[in-house]
Structures are given as structure tokens and as C-alpha cells.
Amino acid sequence: MSKAQKNFLSGAIILTVANALVKVIGAIYKIPLANLIGTVGMNYYNDAYQIYSLLYVLSTAGVPVAIAKMVSESIVRRRLEEPKKILKISTGLFAAIGILLAALMVINVEPISRLLSNDTANYCISMIAPAIFLVAVSSTIKGYFQGYKCMTPTAVYQVIEAAFKLVGLGIVVAMGHRGVTDPMILACGGVLGVSFGSFAATLFMLIRVLMEHDLGKDTAGSLPSRSGAALAKIILSLAIPISLSSAVMSVTSTLDMFLVKWNLGEYGLAPEQVRATYGAYVGATSSLFNLPPTLTVTVGIAVLPFLTAAFASGKYNDGYKNMRSSAKLVSLIAMPCALGMSVMSEPIVKLLYSASYWEVSIPTLRVLAISIFFVSFVSLTSVFLQSVGRVKTALMTMGVGAVMKLTVNIIMVRNIGIMGAPIGTFACYTSITLLNVYFIYKYMGFRFPLTDTFFKPIVCSALCCGAAYAVWRLLMAAGLSLKIAFFPALLAALVVYACCLLFFRVLSKEDMVLIPKGEKLGAFLAKKGWIHE
Template sequence: MSKDNFLKGAAILSIAGFLVKILGAVYRIPLANMIGDTGIGYYQTAYPIYTLMFALSTAGIPVAIAKLVSEKNSIGDYRGAQRVFRISFIGLLIGGVLTSSFVFFGAKFIVGKLENTNAYYALIALAPALLFTPIMSAFRGYFQGRQDMTPTAISQVIEQIARVGIGLALVAVLLNLDKGLPMAAGGASFGASAGGFFGSLVIIYIYMKRRKKIRKQIRRSEKFEKEDTSKIIRNILIIAIPITIGASVVPLFGAIDVAIVMRRLQDIGYTQKEASGLYGQLTGMAQTLINFPQVFSVAIGASLVPAISTAFARKNFSEIKKTATSGIRVTLLIGLPAAMGLFILAEPIIKLLYFSNPLEVQESAGSILKVLSFSVIFLTLVQSLTAILQGMGKAFIPVRNLIIGALAKVVIVYVLTGIPGIGVKGAAISTIIAYVIASFLNLRAVRKYAKIRFNLMDIFLKPVLSVAIMSIVVAITYNIFEGFIGLKLATVVSIGFGGISYLFALLLTSTITSKDFELLPGGTKLSNKLKKIGLLRR
């Protein structure tokens, strides 16, 4: 595959991934306005179970398919590549049937153990998704192995559009028919199943359209000894298992909250409905806003892996230091202002976005967001540090560190959520501490393996100074404008002023450099223009 085609494929997947993440993050806002904190609590009780089951059944196998198919095709063994796909497809289909059946038949038992029985419809509606998404994953891995990224991108976008559109439409219909919040939450969950169905349909259609060309390739395949099925399965599992473990850690964080928070809130006197409402405020309202900055940190991580990997293969530690330092700094330049912005404007942002909820719900969700906002710094930092370690071939280290963070989270969330004065905020605090631990351990590993000594002024002090300037501007702007134009407009205006002041602070303090711009799409051209007008000094 040529470099141009590789970059084109990466760009296609990046654009599709960006659209999918934006749609996914935006989806929760109208949903929370439609079904409120209690309904979103039912929905969010089911969803972490689904994401964990999905990660366990599919996370690593598509990557393994892509790698093995690519290797077979590169030597002309098209028949062997097709055999890898066929065996993997059967494995994923079996996994899908098992996980789907487990959720479908075990839904009542699961929601009973989670002490949120009204989440039954939300969980059972996700069972078909666990059947369709593994099918889709098999085809995506196959096409990526053939270095054809377009089918994956198209199916991702169609899947998410169907999920959002059908999910919200079902919620509206069920509420209009007065079927109640548990059923409406089930409608929202069914969006994922509908998305999986349409995504599968699209990618299977693309495969059928290209089958003639694939068969032609297979007929002119070089002659190779037929691999044993057991050997192919072993090769798939060797690649898939470590990736699956890594991909399961973050969904595990959500599953921990589901398993503990509802129970502990009821232990300190909340009813099941009240506990579901508080859990919905945490995961369906506050956490939704925390997910937005990840769109950018994930993109940075995607850029870091190949850049670090290339430099590491050449043992070019000077380049590793420059790229890793730049990656960490850019991550902080995103995480710090996002965290401080959400902290300062926590309640106004909640009131702006979740306007249809009662005032006491908005105020409660705002106080939760104020605490949870600090997790943005460490969550985005973990993602970039993980990418750096993956680029150096140390993929298991960040997984191990996240597991350590998850174990700490279990203890902290159990203790703090059971304290009446803390309650659901204990879950937010436990998330922050878990990511602090993981980011600290990752940072120590990066220093060790990349042989880096970080410049405290460039990486930390200058970004903090720029964010401090932004924070002052945001606070002053909001306080001045609220009395004149109202809360909603004042929130939007203060965010705008904050963004402008932050950009100027970065340029004036020379916090951001041309190397940093290289990690962003089209960044090199933008940095050259800024240099010409004197706003970028290095």
C-alpha cells in the first residue's frame, strides 16, 4: 500500500470516527431532556453492561483479522486470507449469539442484582445489538486487512445515524403513548440494536458488491499449504486477547459504577427512583460533557502511535522526546481549559443543555459536573500517554496501570458513595483518583522507556498560566453579562470569550509551538501562516 493511500485511508477513518463520536456525545443531551435524570439512569444502568460485553466479545478480533488478512494478501495468499476471515466470522458470530443470549435471558437477574429493576427494558433492548455488532466487526476487520477503509467508515456513520435517529424517535413515540420512563429508556437502548442492524446491512451489501473481485483474487491466489483451523484460531487469539483486555478496562469503570453506586445510594436512604435519578445525573448528564474533549485527545493519540513507533524503530530517542513532549503538552492544552471551563460554568452549562429538567435536577447535576470536571485532565492525559507507550511496543503497561486505577476505584467508590454527605459525588471522586493513578504510572513508564526528562516550564507551568488567564476572563465575562442578557446567552458568550482569550494567551506566552501543530490535521499550514503574521514564535 502506498503512503498516499495509507494516509487517505487513515483520514477516512479519522473523519468517520470524529463524526461518530460527535453524534454519540450529542445524543445524550436531547435524550436526557426527553426522559429526565431518572429515565437516563435506567438507560445508563444498562449501557455499561452492553459496552463491557461488546468489548469482551469483539474488541480484539477485528484487529487480528485485519493483521492476518493483510499479511496473507501481502504474499499473494488470498485463499488463506479468506479462510482467516471465514473462521473469524464464525467465532464472532458464536460470541455474538452467546453474549446476546446471556443479556436477553439474564436481564431480569442482572437488573435485580444492580437494584434497578426499571432498567429491564433498557437492557433487554440491547440484546440484538450484541448479535449484529460482532457480524459488522468481522467485515470491518476484513476490509481493513484489505487496506480498504471506506466500508468501515460508511458502516460506522450509518450505524450511528440509525442509532441516534431511531433511538430518539422511539423515545418520543413511547412517551407520547404514555408507556412510562422504563419503556422509553428501552426505546433509547434499542437505537443501538437498530444501528447494529443497519450498519451490518450496509457493510454486507458492500461485501456482496465486491465479491466478484474478491473471488477473482482467490482464483489467482499463490499456492500455499492449507493452515490448520486450530493454528488460525491460536494466531487470532494471540493478537486479540491483549487488545480485548485493554479495551475492557474503560467499560469496566462504568460497570463498577453500575454495580456499586445504585446499591450504596439506597443503603444511605435513597429510594430506587431517587438513586436512578442521581446515577443518571452522574453518567447521563455530567459524564456526557466530560466525553466531548476526548474527541480531540483520541485524535492526538492516533497521531502519536505511528510517529512514536517510527522513531522507536530507528532508536531515535531525540525524536521520541520531541514528539512525546509535544503530545503531552497538547493534551494538557486541551484537558486543562476543558476542565476549568466545565468547573467554572458547571451549573450554567447544565442549565443551558438540560433545560427541560426540573431546577433541582439541574443544580444537582451542576454540582456533580463541578467535581467530575477535573477528570478531563487526567483522562485525556492517560489516552496520550497510552498512545506513546503503545508506539514504543509497551502496550500492556497502560492496561496494567488502568487495572490498578480500577481496583482503587472499587474501594473508593464503595466507601465514599456510602457517606451521606458525599453520595453520588463519591463516584465522581473515585473516577478522578483512578485516572490520576493511571496517568502518574503511565508518565513514570514514559520517562523510563523513552529516557525523557520533562521541562516543567513548557509542559506544565505555561499551560497553567494560559488557562488561568482564560479562567479569569470566563468568570468575569459570565458575571458581567448574566444580568444583561440572561444565563443562557451569558454562558455562550463567556465560552466564546474564554476560547479567544485562551488562544491569545497560548500564542503570547509561546506555550504552543509549530511541533504541536503537526499533531493536528492541517496543522503545519496553519502554523506557517501564524509564523508569517508573528503570532507563532517557534
């Protein structure tokens, strides 16, 4: 394994482990919050969070990628003094944009609430507005570190942000003890956690970058840096298309929120039923669906600077190796999550959420979970295209997917109710994945290894999920409770999945290097014929 490939995979693992911890903390925050504020409260929470997400994506979603790409290219091209200049310019630029958008959000809170058909959501929206400015500042610093292939600050940032969100849960619990039952007021407490988390995490990033003295200190033989105006122009030319690419899906989700609610009314639900149904869908189904992709997205974050450096210096074989490794890693995480969450949707929802969520969330999760694999690959394949400057191509494929999602949702939701929403999501991300794979071959000449990337993970995942379902059903039939029956089923899935990976020789000796004592273990397993060279 080359040093660059090993560094990439190490960075990917750091971010993946951090995201796993973030998801555990997030579950501690979001699941009790959903049960405390109920389906109607989650509707308020989601309305505010959806507007925040849209403005965040429009302002700064493309910033870390753009800054990381520029820093990495500056280092490769020996402009060694340029990265710090990029950081200063981008931080000032996007801090101003963040302040402007946060102010606009607060000033226009009442029209936004009316647009959401949720007049009392204005309090929740106001409380989440400061987070837009905070993430705008932190996004430039994250990109700076990522450009140096230093993933630890981003990982720590994510953990701090998630941990301080728990402040919001504490506020909700405290209000509950004081007898507060209004779902809107309780939702405001939950929303405050988002702003607290952003503040604490941004403060960490500012301290971290101010104390950093090692990165970029060796500037001997540096070529002249480009002018500030030229760098600002490049930053915007990279960040805006990437942000727009991300914004396509965020805008789509916002439009989807309006359309799904409206079409649920057309389907025949009363306004209060619409709020409760949609609240259950976003509070449980969507929350569970979003867990695995947040783990796999870190692979794309980690691989981008390596791909940029490899292709900028003409080392295409190194780039292709990293693409194969990252695709396999994403598939090995996403495929069992997709099939497992679909097959085990009933025990998962019943274990985590109160009975008010079950009727909507169990069947919708069963369908929506299949899209986890495609969402994960959309994120990764978009990074592949961005690494060779095909940002507009990624934007175009996102646009096609957005049109698919909105069209299918309009047709399906009014005819079959909330079950139409996950079908629209599946149509969206499947189409984007297929288009991205086509354009990657067209522009990069890269073919995904179908056996290691798709076929073997599907077989291994199907067998482990079948084992989990069988064990769960047997234990339930024996009279055990849901909680007792679920965890042996989960253990069975893990054991079967590990055995299948060895039996089908999915892993290689290079993959094993990432594990502690992995070189010796890899040599032993290769000798047994359980992994390939």
C-alpha cells in the same frame, strides 16, 4: 514533516472530525432523551447500556487494535496476502463470540435484572442484546482498514451509528405523543436506537469491505502467509489482553453502579431518591464528561498502525515523533475541555438539562470534569504500550486504577453522597496516567516534552476558561438570560485560546501543515515569531 507523520495526523484529524460530528448527533439524541424520560428513565437506560457495554468490551473491544496491529506488521514483513486471511478468520471467530454473548444476555435477562435490583430492566436489556453481535462483526472490519492506515471507513461507521440512534429518540417522542409516561417503557424506546444504529453501521462496513478492491491487491513478491490456526492464536493472544484491559474499566463501572447505589442508600437516601440521584449523575454528568474523551481516543486509533510499523522496522525516531505529535494534540483538545467544563458546569447543565438534573449534576460535573484530561491520556498512553507489545502492562495499570476507583467510592459515597463518585474517578485515572507514563519511559525510553504537552496547554486553557467565566458573569449581572450570556462567553474562550496558542508559541510549522493552506500560514506565523520551527 515526514510522510508517515503527515499520514498519521491526517488520519487522526479525519477521526476527530468524525467524532465531533458524532458527538453533535449524540447530543441531539442523548440530551432530549434524558429530558423526555427523566432521571428514573435514565436509570433504566443506563442499567441496560452498562450490561451491553460490559459484554461488548469483553468480546470485541480489543479486536480493532489487534487486527490493525497484525495487518500493519504483515505488510511491513512483506506477507502481503495475509491481511485478507486475517480478516476472514477474525470475522468468523468474533461473529460466533458475538452471537453467543447476545444469546446468553437474552437467556439470562431476568437474573441480570434482579442483580441490578431493577426487575423491570429486563425489557431494555433484551432490546439492546442484538447490538453485541453486530459490533463484533464490524470491529474486525474496522481493524482491517485501520491496519492499512485507512481511517475513513471507521469515521463513516461512527457517523452512521450515531445518526441511526436517532430512531430511538423518534420512538420515545412518538410514545410521548400517544400518552405513554412510564419511564421504563420510554427507556426501552431509547435503547432500541442503539440496536438500530449498530445494524445500519455494520451493514455499511460489510458493503464497504466487499466493494474494496484496492487494498492489498499488489501481492507481488509476497512471502508465505502463516497458517489459519497460527493466525487465530495470535489474534486471540492480542485481542484478549487488550479486551481485558478495557474490560477492567467496564467491569469497574458495572461494579461501581452497584456500589454507588448501595452506598447512596447507606448515606441515607430512600430507594426512589437513589434511582433519581444516580439517574441524574449518569444521565447528565457522565454523559457530558464522556464527550471530550471520545474525540481524543481517535488519536490513539490513528497512531497505532504507524507506531507498530515504525518500531517493527526499527525506525524509533519516527515512532517518537508520532508519540510527541499525538500527545500534544490530545493535550490541546483535552485540557481546555477539562477546565472549561469544570468552570462552566453551571451554565452548561442549566442550558442542556431540565431542572430535575441541576442539584446533582452541576456540583458533580465541576469535580468530574477535571478527570477528562487524565482519561484522554490513559487512552493514548495505553496505545503507546500496546504498540511495543506491552499489553499486559497496560492491563496491570488499569487494574490498579480500578482498585483505586472502587476503594475511594466505597469510602467517599457513604460519607459525602454522590459527590464521592467523581472523586473516585479522578483517583482512578490519575493513577493510571502516572503509571503509564512511568512504564513508557521504562520500556520505550520516551520522555513526554513537559512544556508543550502539559505546561503550555494548562496556561492557555486556564486563561481561556477565566475569560469565559468572566464574560458569562458580567453578562448575567447585566440582566441577560443564560442562553444569551453563554454563547459570547464560549466565543471569548475560543478567541483567547487561539491567541494564547500563538503568544506562547505552542504550535510548530509541522502542526500547521494539517490546516488547509497551512504551509503558507505556518511560514507567515513563524516569520512573526508566533510559532516555532
